[in-house]
Amino acid sequence: MIQQRRATRLLLYAIAIVTSVIMIVPLYWMLATSFKPPGDVFASPIKWIPDPWTLANYRDVFTLLPFGRFFINSVIVTLSIVAINILFDTAAAYAFAKLRFPGRDFLFFVLLITLMVPFQVNLIPLFRIMVALHRISPYLGVNTYFGLIAPSAIQVFGIFLLRQYISSIPDDILDSARVDGASEFKILRSIVFPLAGPGIATLAIFTFLSAWNDFLWPLIVTQTDQMRTLPVGLALLARKQEINWGDTMAGTVVTAMPMIVVFLVLQRRFIEGLTRGAIK
Amino acid sequence: MPIGRGVRRRFRGSGSGYLLVLPAMLAATAFLYVPMALSAYWSFTDFNGLVPPKWVGLANYHELLTDPLFLQAARNTAVFVVLAQGIGPILGLASAVLLNNKLRLRSLFRAAYFIPVMTSLVVVATIWKMLLNSNGLVNVIFGFFHLPTTSWLNNPSTALPSVVVTSVWQGFGFETVIFLAAMQAIPREYYEAALIDGASAWGRFRHVTLPGLRRTIIFVYVIGIIQASQVFDQVFVMTQGGPIESTNTVVNELVNRFNSLQLGQASAIAYLLAVVLALVSFLQIRVFESRE
Numbered sequence A: 001m002i003q004q005r006r007a008t009r010l011l012l013y014a015i016a017i018v019t020s021v022i023m024i025v026p027l028y029w030m031l032a033t034s035f036k037p038p039g040d041v042f043a044s045p046i047k048w049i050p051d052p053w054t055l056a057n058y059r060d061v062f063t064l065l066p067f068g069r070f071f072i073n074s075v076i077v078t079l080s081i082v083a084i085n086i087l088f089d090t091a092a093a094y095a096f097a098k099l100r101f102p103g104r105d106f107l108f109f110v111l112l113i114t115l116m117v118p119f120q121v122n123l124i125p126l127f128r129i130m131v132a133l134h135r136i137s138p139y140l141g142v143n144t145y146f147g148l149i150a151p152s153a154i155q156v157f158g159i160f161l162l163r164q165y166i167s168s169i170p171d172d173i174l175d176s177a178r179v180d181g182a183s184e185f186k187i188l189r190s191i192v193f194p195l196a197g198p199g200i201a202t203l204a205i206f207t208f209l210s211a212w213n214d215f216l217w218p219l220i221v222t223q224t225d226q227m228r229t230l231p232v233g234l235a236l237l238a239r240k241q242e243i244n245w246g247d248t249m250a251g252t253v254v255t256a257m258p259m260i261v262v263f264l265v266l267q268r269r270f271i272e273g274l275t276r277g278a279i280k
Numbered sequence B: 001m002p003i004g005r006g007v008r009r010r011f012r013g014s015g016s017g018y019l020l021v022l023p024a025m026l027a028a029t030a031f032l033y034v035p036m037a038l039s040a041y042w043s044f045t046d047f048n049g050l051v052p053p054k055w056v057g058l059a060n061y062h063e064l065l066t067d068p069l070f071l072q073a074a075r076n077t078a079v080f081v082v083l084a085q086g087i088g089p090i091l092g093l094a095s096a097v098l099l100n101n102k103l104r105l106r107s108l109f110r111a112a113y114f115i116p117v118m119t120s121l122v123v124v125a126t127i128w129k130m131l132l133n134s135n136g137l138v139n140v141i142f143g144f145f146h147l148p149t150t151s152w153l154n155n156p157s158t159a160l161p162s163v164v165v166t167s168v169w170q171g172f173g174f175e176t177v178i179f180l181a182a183m184q185a186i187p188r189e190y191y192e193a194a195l196i197d198g199a200s201a202w203g204r205f206r207h208v209t210l211p212g213l214r215r216t217i218i219f220v221y222v223i224g225i226i227q228a229s230q231v232f233d234q235v236f237v238m239t240q241g242g243p244i245e246s247t248n249t250v251v252n253e254l255v256n257r258f259n260s261l262q263l264g265q266a267s268a269i270a271y272l273l274a275v276v277l278a279l280v281s282f283l284q285i286r287v288f289e290s291r292e
Helices: A002-034 A056-063 A067-098 A104-116 A119-136 A145-152 A156-167 A171-179 A184-195 A197-213 A216-221 A230-238 A245-265 A267-279 B014-042 B059-066 B068-099 B106-118 B121-131 B137-144 B159-184 B188-196 B201-212 B214-229 B233-238 B250-259 B263-290
Strands: none
Touching (some): A002 B106, A067 A156, A067 A230, A067 A245, A067 B014, A104 A156, A119 B014, A119 B250, A119 B263, A145 A216, A171 A184, A184 A197, A197 A245, A197 A267, A245 B121, A267 B106, A267 B159, B068 B106, B106 B159, B121 B137, B121 B233, B159 B201, B159 B214, B201 B214, B250 B263
16 A cells, blocks of 8 residues: 555656656757857757857847847836736726726726727727827837837726725725825825735736737837837747747747746745636 | 615715726727727728728628638637647646645746746747757657657648647646646545545545636636637747648738738638637536536
8 A cells, every 4th residue: 555655656756757857848958059059059969968058149139139129128018017007907996996986887897898809809900090199209109119018008807806806905994094084096005005915916927927928919019120029029030931040049048038037036926926816 | 796885985086986997998998999999890891001991791701701711720720729728728737636746846846837838929939949840859859769750840730739739838837827726725624525435536536626626627718718719929930820821820810911901801800709709708607607
C-alpha cells in the first residue's frame, strides 16, 4: 500500500517535471537564440548553449530596429490605460453601487450589454473616427497616443467587477462620512479607494496584462514605426519572408521580459488577483 | 441588485452620481455605442470608405454566406475552436489536479505553466514560428525520436493544428490557475466524507471535485470559446492565413476585407461573429443550468 502510494507520487512528480520542461524549453530557446550569431541559429548538431555568444542581436534591435521606441510607446500606452481605468472605472462603479440617481440601473444595464459585443464590431468605425479626429488635430486620432489609449479608457468589465467590491462596503461608514460633511468625491478618494483596494489591484492586473499584450487595435491604429507598440513592432518583424531569427528573438525577449519579471516578482499577488477576478 | 433602503435616501447624491459616471458614459458612447451603430448600418451597405455608403439590404450577408473564401474561414475557425477548447481546458484541469496533490515545488510548476499566459500571443507565436521552422527545434527533437517531420507551417494539413498547439501551449496555464484556486475552495470535509464512504480517487474526483467546479467550468468555456473564435494574432504572425487558406480565420478575413476597403462586408463579418458568439454563450449557460 505504502509502496504503491510512493510509486504514484513518483509518477506525479515525473509528469510535473516533464510538462514543466515542455513549457520552459521554448522560452529557453528564445533566450538562447537571442545570443547566437546568425550562422548558429539552425546549426546542426544543434547548440543548446550559445557558443560563441554575442550581444550583436540586442545591439541591432535597439539601433537598426526601433525597439527602444516601441518599448517607450508600450510603457506610455499601458501605464496611461491602467491609470485612466482605475480612475474612471472606480468612480463609475462607486456611483452604480452606492449612489441613487434616476436612470442608474438603466445606465448600468446598457453598459453591461456591450460586454456581449466583440471588439471586432467596433474596429472599423473606431478607425474611421480616429481618421476624422486626426484631421481636426495632429495630436488626436490615428497614429497618436490618444488613438492608442482612448478606446481602452473604460472597461465595462472593470466597472462590473469593482461594483461588486464596492457594494460590500457598509453604508454606515459612508453615511457617517456624509454626516461629517464629506463630499462624494472626498468619500470616493478617502474611503472607497482604500477599501476597494483588492478589487482595484485585480482590475490593474487585468488591464496591465491586456494593454501590454494588446495587438489588433494597435496594429490598425498605428501607421509608422514611431508609434508602434512592442507586440505590433515584433509581429511585423516576425512576419517577414526572410527572418533574421537572432534579431527577432532579441526583440521577443525585450517584449516578453518585462511581463515575466513582473510576474516572477509579484507571483502570488498576480495569481490571487487573476483568480479573484475570474471566480467572482 | 442591492438597492439602498429608505425613501429619504432616494435622491442623495444625484448630482455627484451623474458626474461620477459621466467619464465612463462619455467614453462608452464615443468608443462603444457609436461604433456599434455605425458598423451595424455599414453591414447593410456597399461602402469603401471613400464615397458615401449605399444601402444594399442583406446583400453583404448573403454574399458572405455563399462565398467559399469566407465559408472556408468560418470552417477553419470552428475547427480551431473545437480543437483548442477540446484540449486547453482539459489540460488545465488535469494539471490543476496534478498540482493539487500537495507536490513540493508546486509554485514552481505552476509558474512554468503560467508564464506563457503573461507573454502575449504575438511573443508565443514568434517563438513557435521558429520552433516549427523546417530546420527548427521541433523537427530536431522529432527526428531524434524517429517521428515524422515536415515543414509544419507550410504544409496545408499541419498548419492549422500547429496554430492550435501554439495557442494551447500559450493559454492553458490560465485555466490551470483558475481550476486550482477553485479546487482549493472546495471544503475538505467533502473529501473526508467521501473517503469514509470508501470512494476511490476517481470517485472523489467525479463526485466531489467536478461538481465543485461547475461554475468555474462554465466560466472557462464561455470565455474560452469567445476568445478562441476571435483567433487572429497567431495567424497574422505564423501563417498569414496560408498555405492555401488553410489557416485563414474569420477575424483574419475581416481584417483582409478591411485592408481591401470592403468595409460593408467587413462589418457584416463582425456582426455575424457577434451573433454567433451571443447564441453560443447563451446556449452554453442554458445547457449548464438545466443540468443543475
